Amino acid sequence: MNKYKICVIKGDGIGPEIVDETIKVLDAVSHKFNFSLEYDYKLMGGAAYDVFGEPLPDETLQSALDSDAVLFGAIGGAKWDNLPREKRPESGLLKIRKALGAFANLRPAVIYDELIGASSLKPEVIQGTDILVVRELTGGIYFGQPRQKDENSAYNTMIYSADEIERIAKIAFEAALKRDKKVCMVDKANVLETSQLWREVTQEVAKDYPDVTLEYMYVDNAAMQLVRNPKQFDVILTENLFGDILSDEASMVCGSIGLLPSASIGGKVGIYEPIHGSAPDIAGQGIANPLATILSAAMMLRYALNQDQAAQAIEDAVKQALAQGYRTKDIANYDAKEICTTAEMGSIVAGLI
Numbered sequence: 001m002n003k004y005k006i007c008v009i010k011g012d013g014i015g016p017e018i019v020d021e022t023i024k025v026l027d028a029v030s031h032k033f034n035f036s037l038e039y040d041y042k043l044m045g046g047a048a049y050d051v052f053g054e055p056l057p058d059e060t061l062q063s064a065l066d067s068d069a070v071l072f073g074a075i076g077g078a079k080w081d082n083l084p085r086e087k088r089p090e091s092g093l094l095k096i097r098k099a100l101g102a103f104a105n106l107r108p109a110v111i112y113d114e115l116i117g118a119s120s121l122k123p124e125v126i127q128g129t130d131i132l133v134v135r136e137l138t139g140g141i142y143f144g145q146p147r148q149k150d151e152n153s154a155y156n157t158m159i160y161s162a163d164e165i166e167r168i169a170k171i172a173f174e175a176a177l178k179r180d181k182k183v184c185m186v187d188k189a190n191v192l193e194t195s196q197l198w199r200e201v202t203q204e205v206a207k208d209y210p211d212v213t214l215e216y217m218y219v220d221n222a223a224m225q226l227v228r229n230p231k232q233f234d235v236i237l238t239e240n241l242f243g244d245i246l247s248d249e250a251s252m253v254c255g256s257i258g259l260l261p262s263a264s265i266g267g268k269v270g271i272y273e274p275i276h277g278s279a280p281d282i283a284g285q286g287i288a289n290p291l292a293t294i295l296s297a298a299m300m301l302r303y304a305l306n307q308d309q310a311a312q313a314i315e316d317a318v319k320q321a322l323a324q325g326y327r328t329k330d331i332a333n334y335d336a337k338e339i340c341t342t343a344e345m346g347s348i349v350a351g352l353i
């Protein structure tokens with residue numbers, strides 16, 4: 001029997017609630033497909049700061065490095081907002097991504113027919129949307145040095161090496177091969193030198209993928225096209241800052257933030273997490289939607305553990321739960337037959353495995 005070690009980080013806010021439900025589903029699927037998962041629970045974010053005075057304690061990072069994958073809920077909350085930047089929960093997340101070499105963030109944005117009414121866009125515009133945003137995660141302006149702020153001025157540095165661009169471009173082209181074979185690289189090459197380098201390098205990488213069509217789009221146009229005609233996109237490849245913004249936009253095309261998973265991969269160990277935050281406004285009420293985290297676990301099974309069938313089983317179970325009319329409160333006004341708590345939704349999906 002295959003055995004895998006998973007570093008589980010629940011985090012803050014709704015993190016513990018949604019991760020607990022995901023473990024229920026993972027237990028069901030590992031039982032069915034005959035592999036075993038060992039969970040190593042560790043702290044990160046505000047919860048870790050309260051115990052260790054650090055948002056990313058050494059023991060958490062070590063556990064992550066020693067695991068086959070990291071399953072992560074969410075971090076952050078008002079309680080820790082006024083800490084110095086390096087002590088804030090978000091610093092822990094940036095640090096672990098960097099330390100694990102997770103330079104590629106994959107975010108699928110898929111519209112479920114059952115939830116088509118959850119989008120603010122017209123059904124005919126979004127039906128059939130299936131986009132994968134591949135965002136560079138460990139470079140660019142969020143990490144570039146020098147950076148500085150004083151009372152009267154501030155600056156950041158957007159910097160990329162050709163190697164950083166090449167490795168993420170390859171991930172986008174590989175992903176496109178398994179999909180509709182289209183990559184749209186989003187940049188601002190009309191004003192930014194970094195974007196010009198992105199184009200040069202991506203064009204070179206494209207030569208190794210003759211079956212994949214490469215096109216370019218300026219980021220301002222892409223922001224518009226995503227709401228005008230999202231179906232035109234297959235894989236969107238972009239740098240860190242643009243990807244941060246566009247992946248949120250792509251996800252809202254699909255309706256609820258509580259449904260969208262992500263994978264941060266590229267290094268030895270990947271991080272699998274929902275795209276939403278810790279939702280402090282609803283924490284502890286049992287109403288958080290656990291599906292984004294459950295679907296992140298499916299990505300974990302597919303990308304980190306090569307358990308494709310088990311991943312598919314989770315995705316099918318989620319679709320079935322929605323088709324049967326089960327909804328958490330955030331998506332409840334769209335054809336709900338039954339409004340579920342977080343725990344009920346977890347049990348329903350686990351039961352459908």
Ligand code: NAD
Pocket residue numbers: 014018073074075076077078090093257258273275276277278279280281282287288289290292330
């Ligand atoms: P958020 O994603 O936590 O919440 C935005 C809105 O969506 C809220 O109304 C929330 O109730 C709702 N929501 C989010 N997830 C939901 C779910 N699973 N089910 C139902 N409703 C859900 O974003 P925010 O409010 O801007 O940030 C809250 C905290 O989360 C902040 O401290 C922020 O820094 C942090 N954050 C963390 C991550 C992360 O851990 N990766 C990402 C984004 C924000």
